[in-house]
Amino acid sequence: MASGIPYQQALLEYRVNTSRPQRYPQLSLSADECASLLQAHHPDYAADSREILKVGINRHDPCHPKLAALLQSAPQIDHRVLENAPLTETEVLVIGSGGAGCSAALVAAQHGANVLLATKLRLGDSNTVMAEGGIQASIEPGDTPQRHFDETLRAGHFSSNKRLVEQMVLDGPDVVHWLIQQGMQFDLDEQGNLATRRAGGTSKDRVLYYRDYTGLEMMRVLREAVRNTSAIKVAEHSPVVELLSNGDGHCSGALLYSIEQQQYTVVKANSVILASGGMGRLHLNGFPTSNHLGATGDGLVLAYRLGARVQALDSFQYHPTGFAWPRTLAGTLITEGVRSAGTWLINNRGERFIDELAPRDVVAAAIIRECDEGRGVALETGRQGVWLDTPAVELRTPGILSRRFPKLIALCDNAGVDPEQSPLLICPTLHYQNGGVVISESGETTVPGLYCAGEVSGGIHGKNRIMGNALLEIISFGRRAGAAAAACHPPGNGELSVAHLERFRHEIEKSGLDTNATAPLLFPPYAGFERRPA
Amino acid sequence: MNPAPLNQLLRHPDNRCTDLNEWLASHGGNGLDMALSAPASLIPSIKASGLRGLGGSGFPAYRKWALIAAQANGGERYLICNGNEDEPGTFKDRLLLEESPHQVIEGALITALATGINHIIFYINPHLKHAIETLTSALTQWQQSHYPQQIEQALGTTLALKIAASPGHYIAGEETAAIEAVEGNFPFPRGKPPYPAVAGVNGRPTLINNIETLANVPHIIRNGAEWFQQLGNNDCSGTKIYCVSGDVVAPGAYELPMGTTLETLLLHYAGGVANNGKLKAVFTGGPSNSIVTATSLGIALDFDTMKQHRSALGTGAMIVIAEGNPIIPPVSKYLAFFAKASCGQCPPCTSGTYEMAQLTKKIVAGNGRQHDLDQLTRLSEILPRSGRCHLIDGAVTVLKSSLLHFHAEFQQAVIK
Numbered sequence: 001m002a003s004g005i006p007y008q009q010a011l012l013e014y015r016v017n018t019s020r021p022q023r024y025p026q027l028s029l030s031a032d033e034c035a036s037l038l039q040a041h042h043p044d045y046a047a048d049s050r051e052i053l054k055v056g057i058n059r060h061d062p063c064h065p066k067l068a069a070l071l072q073s074a075p076q077i078d079h080r081v082l083e084n085a086p087l088t089e090t091e092v093l094v095i096g097s098g099g100a101g102c103s104a105a106l107v108a109a110q111h112g113a114n115v116l117l118a119t120k121l122r123l124g125d126s127n128t129v130m131a132e133g134g135i136q137a138s139i140e141p142g143d144t145p146q147r148h149f150d151e152t153l154r155a156g157h158f159s160s161n162k163r164l165v166e167q168m169v170l171d172g173p174d175v176v177h178w179l180i181q182q183g184m185q186f187d188l189d190e191q192g193n194l195a196t197r198r199a200g201g202t203s204k205d206r207v208l209y210y211r212d213y214t215g216l217e218m219m220r221v222l223r224e225a226v227r228n229t230s231a232i233k234v235a236e237h238s239p240v241v242e243l244l245s246n247g248d249g250h251c252s253g254a255l256l257y258s259i260e261q262q263q264y265t266v267v268k269a270n271s272v273i274l275a276s277g278g279m280g281r282l283h284l285n286g287f288p289t290s291n292h293l294g295a296t297g298d299g300l301v302l303a304y305r306l307g308a309r310v311q312a313l314d315s316f317q318y319h320p321t322g323f324a325w326p327r328t329l330a331g332t333l334i335t336e337g338v339r340s341a342g343t344w345l346i347n348n349r350g351e352r353f354i355d356e357l358a359p360r361d362v363v364a365a366a367i368i369r370e371c372d373e374g375r376g377v378a379l380e381t382g383r384q385g386v387w388l389d390t391p392a393v394e395l396r397t398p399g400i401l402s403r404r405f406p407k408l409i410a411l412c413d414n415a416g417v418d419p420e421q422s423p424l425l426i427c428p429t430l431h432y433q434n435g436g437v438v439i440s441e442s443g444e445t446t447v448p449g450l451y452c453a454g455e456v457s458g459g460i461h462g463k464n465r466i467m468g469n470a471l472l473e474i475i476s477f478g479r480r481a482g483a484a485a486a487a488c489h490p491p492g493n494g495e496l497s498v499a500h501l502e503r504f505r506h507e508i509e510k511s512g513l514d515t516n517a518t519a520p521l522l523f524p525p526y527a528g529f530e531r532r533p534a
Numbered sequence: 535m536n537p538a539p540l541n542q543l544l545r546h547p548d549n550r551c552t553d554l555n556e557w558l559a560s561h562g563g564n565g566l567d568m569a570l571s572a573p574a575s576l577i578p579s580i581k582a583s584g585l586r587g588l589g590g591s592g593f594p595a596y597r598k599w600a601l602i603a604a605q606a607n608g609g610e611r612y613l614i615c616n617g618n619e620d621e622p623g624t625f626k627d628r629l630l631l632e633e634s635p636h637q638v639i640e641g642a643l644i645t646a647l648a649t650g651i652n653h654i655i656f657y658i659n660p661h662l663k664h665a666i667e668t669l670t671s672a673l674t675q676w677q678q679s680h681y682p683q684q685i686e687q688a689l690g691t692t693l694a695l696k697i698a699a700s701p702g703h704y705i706a707g708e709e710t711a712a713i714e715a716v717e718g719n720f721p722f723p724r725g726k727p728p729y730p731a732v733a734g735v736n737g738r739p740t741l742i743n744n745i746e747t748l749a750n751v752p753h754i755i756r757n758g759a760e761w762f763q764q765l766g767n768n769d770c771s772g773t774k775i776y777c778v779s780g781d782v783v784a785p786g787a788y789e790l791p792m793g794t795t796l797e798t799l800l801l802h803y804a805g806g807v808a809n810n811g812k813l814k815a816v817f818t819g820g821p822s823n824s825i826v827t828a829t830s831l832g833i834a835l836d837f838d839t840m841k842q843h844r845s846a847l848g849t850g851a852m853i854v855i856a857e858g859n860p861i862i863p864p865v866s867k868y869l870a871f872f873a874k875a876s877c878g879q880c881p882p883c884t885s886g887t888y889e890m891a892q893l894t895k896k897i898v899a900g901n902g903r904q905h906d907l908d909q910l911t912r913l914s915e916i917l918p919r920s921g922r923c924h925l926i927d928g929a930v931t932v933l934k935s936s937l938l939h940f941h942a943e944f945q946q947a948v949i950k
Contacts, residue, residue: 129882129920130880130882132885185912212885212889213885220915260727293725293922327720328878331879332879407885407888407889410888411884414876414877414878523725527724528737529727529733530733530737
């Protein structure tokens with residue numbers, strides 16, 4: 001990467017203007033131009049963003065190196081822990097308490113199962129609560145699930161699993177109905193009907209929302225419902241550190257670690273639902289992330305070890321406009337609405353370089369291109385960004401920022417920057433894991449007894465996700481996994497086993513990889529977390 | 535109850551004492567001398583005294599101390615003396631640091647002896663300029679005395695003492711945020727566990743005690759645990775500095791036995807409620823707790839009783855509103871404080887505090903409508919527990935409790 005102009009110098013050189021030169025004759029790109037831009041500059045396509053897995057069911061498949069290092073790490077425990085840790089039994093074990101985990105637990109309980117819901121942080125601490133945009137469901141007259149289906153596939157560059165997308169879009173209206181039954185509120189239009197708005201890359205108003213708090217409101221009702229369901233027990237601050245099988249290859253439990261008591265517990269279950277979320281906190285390629293503290297990809301690692309097939313672990317979504325400066329706001333996203341309102345992205349020469357409303361992956365790649373080619377603004381940390389030209393939009397339409405984005409203004413004011421006077425330095429921010437564990441329509445993985453729902457699973461969003469489909473997916477597949485897991489009974493009465501760990505360790509040794517590297521990673525290194533050895 | 539004379543227990547009798555020799559001449563240093571002669575007895579004494587965290591948590595002080603002391607020997611251990619004090623209506627730490635810095639330092643030194651701590655960091659809000667000056671001068675005097683050498687001998691290692699300006703943000707007073715700040719980072723609260731006693735500054739065992747908590751230590755050791763225990767109310771021992779402000783005749787800091795009733799505090803010490811003498815409400819401890827109303831005048835102001843009343847003592851701040859004065863403006867002001875203090879890390883908190891502040895501001899300005907009030911009520915339901923630290927919960931609590939107690943007032947304030 002070429003070095004850009006240092007931040008302070010660039011800020012001094014910045015001049016506000018009502019018009020900006022264009023770096024390229026055309027800012028809107030054709031499909032071919034988009035493809036070659038992505039190829040050249042999107043982080044997913046960078047040379048150091050991909051390696052071939054050597055171990056496990058997906059060997060020979062590409063994966064991001066940072067994730068590959070974890071997937072191909074040695075387990076941290078062996079069979080002795082099974083002998084020493086106390087045993088508890090449940091019918092369905094759910095791991096993770098965001099929207100997917102909670103809806104799975106509720107539906108499993110509704111189908112008569114006793115459920116243990118184990119969560120790394122507190123009940124409901126998840127990326128779900130941060131989802132501001134809304135949830136997609138084709139409920140408007142003139143809209144159809146077919147259209148929703150087509151648009152989801154197109155946004156994902158036609159690499160989604162069509163069966164899963166079909167199920168999800170067909171579930172849409174019923175998911176909304178179910179959420180309302182749970183007590184969730186949505187914004188209504190003047191006639192009292194559910195209000196909808198349009199997501200980028202779609203042709204119909206299909207996003208239902210509750211002000212800026214859709215995910216939070218969803219989590220509020222799910223959390224209350226979980227608390228009020230006597231068949232669900234909740235274990236907070238209890239990350240899973242290994243999945244267990246019954247010797248016949250059926251997933252039949254897990255090893256939990258209580259952070260509070262620093263103790264391990266073996267959970268025996270008929271089936272396990274993994275709803276452990278994504279992996280933004282791995283900070284792939286050094287990018288900041290919008291994800292919550294627990295998003296470390298640990299669920300993927302454990303499922304992979306047990307033999308669950310994964311897919312597209314080299315595909316991630318980078319939100320184009322996250323704060324690069326002030327550093328304290330790194331990872332905080334600036335809504336697409338700011339660009340929709342006419343705010344330009346400009347490089348260190350004051351030139352516009354992309355249609356700011358192009359798809360997220362294209363805008364992110366264009367920003368990185370400017371930085372790669374020396375037209376970025378550099379921080380001392382080495383991170384580069386480009387300007388979000390807020391003073392120019394303010395000059396063109398005085399008062400627009402404080403009128404339309406008062407929260408952004410307040411946030412900046414708290415952090416000591418003034419977007420009406422100075423441009424904001426932004427950079428792409430790691431937002432979402434597009435791939436994940438392969439699942440069937442019922443959420444079942446390639447390992448019997450192991451189900452996945454939510455961001456940890458893959459196949460639905462292809463290589464790019466549209467706004468609002470994440471909240472739909474977590475409830476749609478959370479409920480599916482819950483129902484299927486409640487009906488799942490392991491064959492025979494095999495003993496709990498960690499034989500798969502021995503096999504996996506052996507495979508790592510054989511492939512010549514470092515056996516000293518271990519996983520899962522429960523928290524990012526800077527969280528200061530240390531687990532007592534088993 | 536026969537309240538002890540004002541400001542006789544915690545602070546030096548002369549009220550202001552910034553000279554070490556003067557401090558030592560009036561029984562100062564006795565506690566430290568006793569601690570040096572019998573360090574093993576310190577934690578049992580603190581346990582028996584019932585001293586609790588006076589920064590607001592009310593957590594038994596000895597438990598944190600014992601956790602540190604129980605860590606394997608060797609290596610660095612840190613004490614952060616928390617003087618980040620930033621809550622509206624709270625000014626007790628400033629008072630202690632300005633008027634009686636030696637008491638705080640002596641308390642910190644005894645704490646280090648009890649727990650084997652070898653790094654003491656006085657972590658003080660930079661806005662308290664005068665407090666930092668007096669503390670700096672007081673600390674220099676201690677460093678030139680014979681004590682540091684004696685303590686180092688007892689600890690078997692060197693003792694580092696330093697004053698560090700905190701970032702001054704409200705959240706920087708939270709334990710894990712303080713650790714981040716001491717390490718030179720922005721004070722983002724970390725998740726707990728791991729608890730600081732296990733992995734704090736630089737991953738080492740770290741004890742964080744409030745300035746007022748530490749200031750109690752010398753006289754507990756000097757006068758004995760039993761003496762201290764008798765001062766308080768049941769499981770809440772000793773005294774508390776109550777910071778009274780708002781609509782009272784004589785606002786100020788009053789050190790009184792823990793469990794003094796609200797009525798005694800307001801009528802006997804703070805000169806009564808201003809204006810018409812009638813109490814409407816009190817924002818207690820921060821103000822991130824449920825407000826207390828006139829029906830609770832008899833409430834004992836201690837950790838346990840306040841909790842039973844679904845409020846909290848917090849820092850001991852009592853911001854008084856007289857009958858006839860509106861409740862919404864101060865609520866709006868405190869919500870604006872929380873919005874300003876939200877660090878930006880958790881979107882629901884950033885967004886939620888901002889929106890609550892805006893809606894109440896709109897109502898205060900006379901432009902509020904019914905749907906704004908409905909939205910406030912909704913926010914108070916969906917926002918709790920949406921942040922990694924408790925800032926958002928505090929903000930919601932003050933709103934929710936004022937909506938509960940003064941719903942009619944909110945109703946009247948919005949345009950029909």
